[in-house]
Amino acid sequence: MAVLSFVEIADGKIKKASVEAAYYGSKVAESLGTESVAVVLGTADAATLATLGEVGVKKVLHANDARFNNFDSKLYTKLIAEAATTAGAKVIVASFNPNGKLVSSRLSVRLKAGYVPGAVELPVFTGNELVVKKNVYSGKAAAHYKVATDVKIISVNPNSLSPVRTAGATAAVEAFAPSVADSDFTIVVKSVDKITGTIPLTEAELVVSAGRGLKGPENWGMIEELAKEMGAATACSRPVSDVDWRPHHEHVGQTGLTIRPNLYIAIGISGAIQHLAGVNGSKVIVVINTDSEAPFFKAADYGIVGDAFQVVPKLIEEYKKFKAAH
Amino acid sequence: MKILVPIAKVPDTTSRIAFIDNNTKFNPDGVTFIMNPTDEWYAVVRAIELKEKQGGEVVVIHIGLADSDSVIRKALALGADRAIRVDADPTDAYFVAAQIAAQAKEGAFDLIITGKETIDYNSFEVGGMIAELLDWPAVAQVSKLEIENGVATLKREVEGGTETVEVKLPMVVGAEKDMAIARIPNMKGIMSAKGKPVAVVPATDDVKLTVIANYALPDKAKQIKYISPDNVGELVRLLHEEAKVI
Ligand SMILES: Cc1cc2nc3c(=O)[nH]c(=O)nc-3n(C[C@H](O)[C@H](O)[C@H](O)COP(=O)(O)OP(=O)(O)OC[C@H]3O[C@@H](n4cnc5c(N)ncnc54)[C@H](O)[C@@H]3O)c2cc1C
Ligand SMILES: Nc1ncnc2c1ncn2[C@@H]1O[C@H](COP(=O)(O)O)[C@@H](O)[C@H]1O
Numbered sequence: 123m124a125v126l127s128f129v130e131i132a133d134g135k136i137k138k139a140s141v142e143a144a145y146y147g148s149k150v151a152e153s154l155g156t157e158s159v160a161v162v163l164g165t166a167d168a169a170t171l172a173t174l175g176e177v178g179v180k181k182v183l184h185a186n187d188a189r190f191n192n193f194d195s196k197l198y199t200k201l202i203a204e205a206a207t208t209a210g211a212k213v214i215v216a217s218f219n220p221n222g223k224l225v226s227s228r229l230s231v232r233l234k235a236g237y238v239p240g241a242v243e244l245p246v247f248t249g250n251e252l253v254v255k256k257n258v259y260s261g262k263a264a265a266h267y268k269v270a271t272d273v274k275i276i277s278v279n280p281n282s283l284s285p286v287r288t289a290g291a292t293a294a295v296e297a298f299a300p301s302v303a304d305s306d307f308t309i310v311v312k313s314v315d316k317i318t319g320t321i322p323l324t325e326a327e328l329v330v331s332a333g334r335g336l337k338g339p340e341n342w343g344m345i346e347e348l349a350k351e352m353g354a355a356t357a358c359s360r361p362v363s364d365v366d367w368r369p370h371h372e373h374v375g376q377t378g379l380t381i382r383p384n385l386y387i388a389i390g391i392s393g394a395i396q397h398l399a400g401v402n403g404s405k406v407i408v409v410i411n412t413d414s415e416a417p418f419f420k421a422a423d424y425g426i427v428g429d430a431f432q433v434v435p436k437l438i439e440e441y442k443k444f445k446a447a448h
Numbered sequence: 449m450k451i452l453v454p455i456a457k458v459p460d461t462t463s464r465i466a467f468i469d470n471n472t473k474f475n476p477d478g479v480t481f482i483m484n485p486t487d488e489w490y491a492v493v494r495a496i497e498l499k500e501k502q503g504g505e506v507v508v509i510h511i512g513l514a515d516s517d518s519v520i521r522k523a524l525a526l527g528a529d530r531a532i533r534v535d536a537d538p539t540d541a542y543f544v545a546a547q548i549a550a551q552a553k554e555g556a557f558d559l560i561i562t563g564k565e566t567i568d569y570n571s572f573e574v575g576g577m578i579a580e581l582l583d584w585p586a587v588a589q590v591s592k593l594e595i596e597n598g599v600a601t602l603k604r605e606v607e608g609g610t611e612t613v614e615v616k617l618p619m620v621v622g623a624e625k626d627m628a629i630a631r632i633p634n635m636k637g638i639m640s641a642k643g644k645p646v647a648v649v650p651a652t653d654d655v656k657l658t659v660i661a662n663y664a665l666p667d668k669a670k671q672i673k674y675i676s677p678d679n680v681g682e683l684v685r686l687l688h689e690e691a692k693v694i
Contacts, residue, residue, distance in 0.1 A: 132607060137607070195576065195585070195587070195588075196580075196584070196585045220606065223571070223572045223573075225576070226576070227572070227577045227580070228579060228580040230542060230573070231580035232580055239541075255664075257570065258570065262666075263465050264664045264666075266660065266662050266663075267661070268659045268660070269658050271657055309613050310614040311611055311612070312614055314606075314610075314612075316609035317608055317609050321608075322607045328693070352694070370625075373625075376461055376567065377486075385691070385693040395462050396461055405691075406691045408683065423670060423673065424673050424674075424686060426676075426677050427674065429677070433680060436677075436680040437684070443684075444694075
């Protein structure tokens with residue numbers, strides 16, 4: 123028996139969301155008294171994979187094959203299902219990120235395994251039954267899912283738990299050679315367009331976001347500076363990207379990206395429900411707004427009622443001081 | 449080309465969320481239900497655009513009870529040719545996907561376009577499940593979809609950018625923003641929707657893989673701490689020492 127986590131590599135590194143999934147898998151394995159195993163598809167450096175030991179993974183099944191470098195949901199589902207059989211996995215864990223969501227739902231069908239999408243806590247087992255919490259209604263409520271199928275699948279909401287690392291612990295990396303046919307490959311990647319030099323919003327732990335309160339695109343200099351100082355990604359409200367003050371990929375909310383960073387700083391954003399739907403899973407929310415009645419304050423942990431044009435430069439200043447001292 | 453678009457019914461985002469029966473059921477009292485936004489704005493509209501360009505048929509499918517009629521009529525008013533409603537309570541994603549896959553097999557569709565995720569369960573489960581049930585390729589988070597000679601060219605979101613990929617039909621596509629520009633039904637559409645066929649069929653099976661044991665509302669409203677705009681250093685201190693996020 124084992125718990126298998128699906129771990130993804132991007133630019134030679136283990137994705138942050140995958141480290142969380144692997145840690146989650148290890149915690150589940152611990153509570154079941156079984157082994158934590160990870161599966162990695164595509165080329166990767168064995169030394170990098172061995173570091174999964176730090177989050178409790180004992181063994182990594184590595185299909186070190188360049189043909190698996192591009193995500194292909196049909197192919198990956200077949201490969202992970204085979205890894206699950208090899209490892210004797212009773213629980214499969216993935217990240218609730220684009221690829222993790224898609225393979226988890228496919229695996230659910232393939233293995234007739236009950237699947238909980240976007241768990242925010244560790245599961246509780248009673249006999250063969252598992253109960254785990256996930257957010258629903260755009261974060262306005264939670265639901266406890268119950269799964270009693272033989273194999274169970276969980277995808278973990280990014281930033282739901284902070285992995286505790288055992289420095290220096292290593293996982294055994296084993297070659298995994300699944301059987302594939304040409305017909306298993308269904309996707310041809312024609313081109314890749316990476317936004318370079320910035321932190322991808324969905325992976326970011328810290329996000330600085332601004333809205334119409336900034337008055338115009340020429341005022342984003344201070345937002346970018348603050349983000350750069352903090353090592354944060356930048357985001358914006360929808361009206362701001364609609365009028366092209368900011369690029370579309372920065373738009374968060376019901377119609378844009380859903381993000382759950384550790385810290386979301388909202389500057390000059392009113393906090394309409396459609397905006398909140400994309401960000402209210404954030405661990406800590408800071409709101410800076412001139413209007414003390416702005417609805418965003420109801421969803422905030424910290425608030426400053428003040429003018430962004432005065433507060434943000436001060437915040438940059440204070441953050442620099444903080445960085446210098448720590 | 450025959451396109452199938454699964455549409456979900458969800459509470460409007462501005463709805464007050466409450467539960468009944470010991471927190472085991474959503475309380476629909478006073479809630480306005482709408483078509484799931486990404487289904488309406490992107491999946492349905494893109495399917496209609498593709499049909500307008502290259503001919504074929506757009507069929508919408510919904511798993512739900514009779515009170516979903518307005519959602520189905522809206523899709524027809526936007527330009528879908530006909531609808532299928534599987535008359536059952538959509539309580540489990542696998543169950544929903546199995547109904548859609550069964551209808552897709554029967555109708556010999558070339559393409560299925562789902563929404564990105566429903567705004568109530570926020571999952572994106574159904575699309576992947578349909579694809580696996582049919583043994584089709586699937587691509588999610590798709591912001592551009594073109595079809596030519598039986599091959600789809602899609603732009604998919606990946607962490608930190610986008611990828612353009614090609615896939616042979618039939619396939620399942622999960623639609624997200626930018627795939628189409630939302631439309632509003634016009635008078636002609638609304639009138640013609642009344643005459644379009646809606647087939648009501650029973651569920652083919654009743655297999656469910658998950659159960660929602662109960663729901664919970666957040667413990668209490670967040671306790672906000674206000675910091676004076678003249679003391680911004682205090683915010684940095686609190687974020688470090690109290691919230692521990694920096
Ligand atoms: C179906 C639908 C879907 C939508 N989807 C989204 C979505 O995905 N994402 C999204 O963001 N929106 C979405 N919206 C729009 C949403 O309803 C709001 O209109 C939008 O979020 C408002 O953006 P904003 O807060 O930037 O602008 P505003 O509402 O104009 O707010 C600007 C804020 O800035 C403050 N301000 C002004 N000057 C200053 C200053 N000097 N310093 C500090 N603060 C200042 C003001 O007090 C105000 O609170 C959607 C709407 C609909 C109907
Ligand atoms: N009851 C339903 N009837 C038809 N389609 C649905 C239903 N529920 C979900 N879908 C489709 O599946 C997509 C993803 O939903 P979900 O997996 O619930 O997040 C939606 O955007 C719809 O296209």
